[in-house]
Every structure is written in C-alpha cells, then in structure tokens.
Amino acid sequence: MQIRVKPMGVLRQRLGKQELVVELSDGSTLEQLLEKLALPAGMVQVVLVNQEREANRQRVLHHNDEVTLLAPVAGGGGGARASTGYTLDEVQTVIRALYGEKDTKRGLQGCFLWFLEEVGELSAAIRTNTASSIAEELADTLAWLATLANVAGVDLAEVFHHKYGRQCPGCGQLPCVCPSEVKP
Numbered sequence: 001m002q003i004r005v006k007p008m009g010v011l012r013q014r015l016g017k018q019e020l021v022v023e024l025s026d027g028s029t030l031e032q033l034l035e036k037l038a039l040p041a042g043m044v045q046v047v048l049v050n051q052e053r054e055a056n057r058q059r060v061l062h063h064n065d066e067v068t069l070l071a072p073v074a075g076g077g078g079g080a081r082a083s084t085g086y087t088l089d090e091v092q093t094v095i096r097a098l099y100g101e102k103d104t105k106r107g108l109q110g111c112f113l114w115f116l117e118e119v120g121e122l123s124a125a126i127r128t129n130t131a132s133s134i135a136e137e138l139a140d141t142l143a144w145l146a147t148l149a150n151v152a153g154v155d156l157a158e159v160f161h162h163k164y165g166r167q168c169p170g171c172g173q174l175p176c177v178c179p180s181e182v183k184p
C-alpha cells in the first residue's frame with residue numbers, strides 16, 4: 001500500500017520534499033512508517049493521520065492515508081535560531097494540531113475575541129517599543145489569525161495569493177501606485 005507523507009517545517013527540509021509517497025506492506029503501523037523514514041527519535045512530535053491528530057503509534061494505516069509530520073515547536077530561550085521555513089499552510093496545520101479541537105468548540109466569534117485581545121497586546125508592545133514583546137505578540141497575532149482561518153475553513157495562502165499574489169487589488173499595478181491615503 002502507499003502512504004502519502006507530508007513533512008512540515010524542519011522535517012520537510014530534512015526529507016527534502018513537500019510530499020512523499022512511501023510504500024509499506026498492508027497492515028503496517030504508524031510506527032513502522034516512522035521507522036522507514038529513519039527520522040531521529042524525538043524529531044517527530046505530532047502526527048496527523050488524514051488531518052486528525054493521532055497519538056497512537058500502533059495505529060494501522062491504510063492505502064492512500066495522508067500522514068502529516070510535525071517537528072517539536074521550537075520553544076524556550078537560547079540556542080541557535082534555525083529558520084523553520086514554515087509556509088502559511090504549515091502554520092495553519094500546526095495551529096490545527098495544537099488547538100483545533102478547542103478552537104472548533106470556541107467557534108468563530110469566540111476565536112475572534114481572542115484575536116482582538118492579541119491585537120491589543122501587539123498594540124501595547126508597539127507603544128512600549130520592546131523588540132522581544134513585539135516579536136512575541138506578532139507570533140500570537142499570526143497564531144490567532146491562523147485559528148480564525150481554520151475555524152472559517154479558509155486556506156490563507158490561497159486567498160492571499162488570489163488577492164495579492166500578482167498585483168495590487170486596488171490599482172492592478174506592481175508595485176502599487178494607489179494614492180498613499182488609499183489601502184485596498
């Protein structure tokens with residue numbers, strides 16, 4: 001059987017592909033898939049099977065299952081800062097894996113209030129002009145924006161590309177030639 005594997009972030013860099021198809025014998029488990037991929041222990045933190053979080057590594061896989069692999073979210077201070085190379089798609093996937101269940105319960109309105117709270121915190125960070133808090137609040141704001149997109153069922157990369165990918169949606173030019181008081 002064939003399993004479609006989607007490695008995210010550093011795992012994608014490590015495996016060198018956005019998506020790969022792995023051939024396994026019928027009845028193979030998630031653990032056997034991970035063994036076959038030969039990733040160092042601890043490098044895969046969260047696994048999604050067909051977009052649902054799966055904690056059981058003994059889960060039996062089926063032909064054409066999609067397995068998403070997430071590395072541990074870089075946390076704590078210190079250490080070298082490696083670029084994670086996240087795409088917007090991966091940002092949404094990470095947020096879904098971390099908070100998807102809670103976010104669905106909160107609903108769009110509830111999540112929007114959290115988003116606004118983060119925007120307020122970002123505003124405070126910009127007012128005090130502290131680089132570290134600005135960075136942190138930007139991360140929180142993006143996380144909640146991704147949450148909103150997940151709950152609303154919107155593919156952020158797709159809508160962004162559709163609106164801004166080619167030219168300014170206001171004047172149709174690149175770069176934008178709209179008057180400076182206009183923002184599309």
Ligand SMILES: [Zn+2]
Nearest residue numbers: 168171176178
């Ligand atoms: Zn323009």
